[in-house]
Amino acid sequence: MDASLRRSRLRRSAPVLTAVAIAALLSGCSQSGPAAPKGSPSPSASNVQSSGSVTDSLQSDYQRVIKNVLPSVVQIDASASLGSGIVYDTQGHIVTNAHVVGNERTFKVSASGSSSAVTARLVSAYPEQDLAVIKLDSVPSGLKAARFGDSSKVEMGQIVLAMGSPLGLSSSVTQGIVSATGRTVSEGRGGGGTGATLANMVQTSAAINPGNSGGALVNLDSEVIGIPTLAATDPDMGGSAAPGIGFAIPVSMVKTVADQIIKSGKVTDSGRAALGITGRTVVDSGYQPAGVAIVNTNPNGAAAKAGLKPGDIIVRAGGTDITTITSLTEALAADKPGQKIQVTYNRDGVRKTAEVTLGEV
Structure with missing residues (x-):
């Protein structure tokens, strides 16, 4: 996909201008032919009635x-930005994006329909997966925890709703479908981003705008299936939004990270594969990215144990050609610690291959 990605946190320093345009298109049609028996519904009337019934049913589902x-x-609400979050349990834990909390430790949290805010404090952030947990200082009466779904049951074509505070408009809802699953995307470090590479993301056509980050992507069973995190931008249009292309962290990862943070105050088992190296992108004679040079290795890391060493240039990992640090990170994002992959690398002009048992971040 020739598009870049932007985080959907809203920076408070920017003014918010919202324009709403509504257009109505009315059309009529007539049919010629034999007249229907008196009192019999016309085919067009039946179709309209059937269509209306389906529309009413779907509208009821949304509501x-x-x-x-x-x-x-x-x-x-942070001092310099705002985003969204989901009530994770009745103890006052809120799960959101790491880039929403940034480097701050205290926040104001407003529930839907509430005119007052409750203070909250950071429990822990896990930038590697762009997730964080904060906790309310006091738990309001009747606080309702969300119900979380099953990532294995998320399929293309499912109708979803995105809920959050886009452009600071709290308690807003947009609608779309699951456009794809299993996407791997990377977010930049600029503008407060974590630079994380995120695997198994849910792609959705539901609108995701600044302020939606950390909110809920929900199915028609009222289950949260993901956390909206990124929206695509079109570099050919000056970095403006690419409509209908947004990404949400899958609920399986959300629960894995949140449960560990709540229990231990940090992530103790990342589940993310690693080679145990520090590397840099190298270019060929035409100044095109041509691989990742190993700068140093962790002595107990996966690469070192497989015989790779500083100076080696990785050009393939598993079934993926490697040209940049980002491509290597994305290739590893879908793998698991303990998994064995073939790594192809150049050493002193000679191409070699090693079987590497992946470690953990």
């Missing part, structure tokens, strides 16, 4: 889901 889930979606 039911919004009523069930929106009370569990909050707005997180």
